[in-house]
Structure formats: C-alpha cells, structure tokens
Amino acid sequence: xxxxxxxxxxxxxxxxxxxxxxxxxxxxxxxxxxxxxxxxxxxxxxxxxxxxxxxxxxxxxxxxxxxxxxxxxxxxxxxxxxxxxxxxxxxxxxxxxxxxxxxxxxxxxxxxxxxxxxxxxxxxxxxxxxxxxxxxxxxxxxxxxxxxxxxxxxxxxxxxxxxxxxxxxxxxxxxxxxxxxxxxxx
Numbered sequence: 001x002x003x004x005x006x007x008x009x010x011x012x013x014x015x016x017x018x019x020x021x022x023x024x025x026x027x028x029x030x031x032x033x034x035x036x037x038x039x040x041x042x043x044x045x046x047x048x049x050x051x052x053x054x055x056x057x058x059x060x061x062x063x064x065x066x067x068x069x070x071x072x073x074x075x076x077x078x079x080x081x082x083x084x085x086x087x088x089x090x091x092x093x094x095x096x097x098x099x100x101x102x103x104x105x106x107x108x109x110x111x112x113x114x115x116x117x118x119x120x121x122x123x124x125x126x127x128x129x130x131x132x133x134x135x136x137x138x139x140x141x142x143x144x145x146x147x148x149x150x151x152x153x154x155x156x157x158x159x160x161x162x163x164x165x166x167x168x169x170x171x172x173x174x175x176x177x178x179x180x181x182x183x184x185x186x
Contacts, residue, residue, distance in 0.1 A: 024070065047092050051103045056112030057090075058104040058119050060126045064135030066098045072133050076102055079125035084118045086110070099139035102126050127153070151181065 012030055019025040031037035051057045064072045073091060080087055086107030093101040104122060106115035127137040127150045137150040152160065164182050168174075 044092070047090070048101075051090065051092075051101070054105065056106050056115055058115075058122055060102045060123060061099070061139050062102055062126060062130035062135055062137060063097075063099045063139035064130050064133045066096070068133040068135065069098065069100065072100065072102075072129055072135065075129040075132065076126050079129055080104060080122050083121050083125060084110075084115065087115070087122070094139075098135070124150070 009030065009032075016025065016028045016030065020028065029040065031040055051059055062072075073089075076091075077089055080089065084104075084107065088105040088107070090103040090105060091100050092103070093099050106112060130137060131153065137153070155163070167182055170176075
C-alpha cells in the first residue's frame with residue numbers, strides 16, 4: 001500500500017503486532033512485495049473456490065458488527081460443535097467489514113451424506129449466532145430461496161410487509177425473480 005502521508009506498511013505491522021500481543025490474532029502475514037500480495041490474494045480466492053468445489057462444505061454468508069466478530073466466532077463454534085462434534089469451521093471473507101463466510105467441513109472420517117443431514121440445523125445455528133449479535137443472515141449474496149425462512153426470523157412482520165409492498169410496486173407483474181424471496185400471493 002502506498003500513501004504520501006503515512007507509511008501504511010508500518011501502520012499495518014504495528015496493528016498486527018498489537019492484535020497478536022492481545023491474543024486477538026494468532027498469526028498473520030503482511031506482503032512485502034507485489035508478488036507476495038498477489039500470492040496472498042490467490043490463497044484467499046483459492047479458499048473460496050475450494051469451498052465451492054467441496055460438495056461436503058456447508059457455506060454461509062453472514063455479517064455481524066465488526067466489534068462482535070470474536071463473540072460471533074465463539075458462539076458459532078460452540079453451536080456447530082453441539083450439532084456436529086468435530087466439524088471443521090472455515091471462517092473467511094471480508095472480515096474487516098463484518099462480513100464473514102462461516103463455512104463448515106465435515107468431521108474427519110464422516111461421510112459427506114451424513115454431514116449434510118445436519119445442514120439445516122447447522123445453517124440455522126450460524127444464522128442465529130449472527131442475529132443474536134445484531135448481524136444479518138445474508139451479507140452480500142442476497143436471500144433467495146435458501147434463506148427465505150431465515151429472512152422471516154431476521155425481520156418482523158412490518159418490515160416484511162414493507163418489502164413485499166416495495167416488490168409489488170416495482171414489479172407489479174411479478175416477473176423479476178418470481179417466488180424467490182417472497183412467495184406469490186394466491
């Protein structure tokens with residue numbers, strides 16, 4: 001990072017050192033070259049691609065206030081371990097803005113099909129952990145069919161009614177993504 005006003009590398013190094021001293025970060029790396037920066041981005045994007053490719057992975061797209069990230073991780077970790085002991089959390093994403101993809105892999109040795117039997121309960125536990133901390137069940141990828149019931153847990157009747165009215169006002173023919181977030185009214 002370059003700035004004519006401040007040495008950003010020194011600031012990042014200072015912040016990382018302080019966070020590690022306070023045990024808020026266990027390990028970290030700062031790129032010292034363009035090649036290292038590119039490699040770190042490949043690693044980050046590779047994690048996302050690996051989660052997409054792994055059919056046994058349970059993926060989420062939650063967000064919490066940045067100050068609540070540590071509490072979210074503790075709460076979500078405890079909740080998913082209670083449902084599927086030994087499952088492997090793979091939290092990643094845009095953590096600096098509170099958006100965290102709290103993904104899960106099955107416990108070592110568990111068949112993907114057995115793990116997927118817990119998908120609904122695990123997803124709800126992750127979403128509930130986010131909601132309890134003032135977060136959301138969908139940070140960047142929208143609601144759609146998958147999170148329709150989670151939206152109902154997240155927003156009350158008046159908010160859902162307002163959303164339905166806005167949808168009807170902007171899409172009176174119900175041709176834009178019909179029945180994806182809101183079921184068609186009979």
